[in-house]
Amino acid sequence: MNIILLGPPGAGKGTQANRLVEERGMVQLSTGDMLRAAVKASTPLGLKAKAVMDRGELVSDEIVSELIDAELTAMDAGTGAIFDGYPRTRAQAERLDELLDKHGRKLDRVIELEVDEDALVDRITGRFTCGNCGAGYHDRYNLPQVEGVCDRCGSTEFKRRPDDTEETVRTRMQEYRAKTAPILPYYEERGIVSRVDGMASIDEVADKIDALLS
Ligand code: AP5
Numbered sequence: 497m498n499i500i501l502l503g504p505p506g507a508g509k510g511t512q513a514n515r516l517v518e519e520r521g522m523v524q525l526s527t528g529d530m531l532r533a534a535v536k537a538s539t540p541l542g543l544k545a546k547a548v549m550d551r552g553e554l555v556s557d558e559i560v561s562e563l564i565d566a567e568l569t570a571m572d573a574g575t576g577a578i579f580d581g582y583p584r585t586r587a588q589a590e591r592l593d594e595l596l597d598k599h600g601r602k603l604d605r606v607i608e609l610e611v612d613e614d615a616l617v618d619r620i621t622g623r624f625t626c627g628n629c630g631a632g633y634h635d636r637y638n639l640p641q642v643e644g645v646c647d648r649c650g651s652t653e654f655k656r657r658p659d660d661t662e663e664t665v666r667t668r669m670q671e672y673r674a675k676t677a678p679i680l681p682y683y684e685e686r687g688i689v690s691r692v693d694g695m696a697s698i699d700e701v702a703d704k705i706d707a708l709l710s
Contacts (some may be wrong), residue, residue, distance in 0.1 A: 497576040499602050503609035504672040505665055507694045511632055513580040515702055522576040525567050527560045537572040547658055552667030561591040568599045584676045606683040609694030620665045627653035
């Protein structure tokens with residue numbers, strides 16, 4: 497199964513993708529994570545992308561589509577893909593169709609997480625992740641079971657994203673409204689879009705997504 501998780505910053509795409517990876521053995525293809533890895537490794541691509549990401553704007557369609565192509569090439573053909581944060585523009589959506597064709601895959605479902613924008617700043621500015629395994633947490637909504645210790649790997653190192661400031665989040669939301677939300681009709685025409693209330697609890701959202709994929 498190949499699915500797209502769509503929604504504004506902080507909607508819960510990464511949270512739900514992580515769970516699907518653990519429970520269904522799917523592979524999460526997050527262009528945000530790929531770009532952050534390139535920034536961390538100071539590759540030429542990472543150096544180019546860093547300033548754009550820090551401003552909350554979109555990196556070029558060509559760069560992110562190449563990253564996705566490389567990941568699909570490396571993946572086992574029978575493993576399901578979760579596209580998290582890609583596509584984000586009409587050009588990326590069209591390119592994804594070409595890439596799916598090239599890799600012999602079919603898009604099964606686009607799941608839009610619907611959220612109240614006022615809650616997103618709160619979600620994003622409270623977010624932190626394990627510095628070792630990347631497990632995601634939140635200061636209020638999703639704390640580790642033992643304070644200061646990652647549930648998944650036991651690490652005590654945590655980090656926050658540099659683009660998780662209120663100002664940058666607002667730019668990221670504008671980018672979503674202007675460039676990403678308008679791609680929904682492209683998929684609606686095919687009857688593969690489902691909407692899930694992303695304001696429900698993490699477990700409730702997970703149950704709704706499971707019901708859609710069963
Ligand atoms: P990216 O990394 O994709 O960031 P984003 O889309 O802004 O999404 P986030 O990761 O911020 O949010 P999320 O929906 O995954 O929420 P999460 O699950 O963490 O992109 C970063 C940047 O890279 C972009 O700005 C752009 O510059 C560049 N980029 C990436 N892809 C690109 C592309 N295709 N084209 C061009 N540029 C690209 O949840 C947030 C918090 O809320 C967490 O703390 C979580 O614990 C909590 N939470 C989650 N669900 C719930 C819930 N139901 N109730 C309560 N709390 C919840």
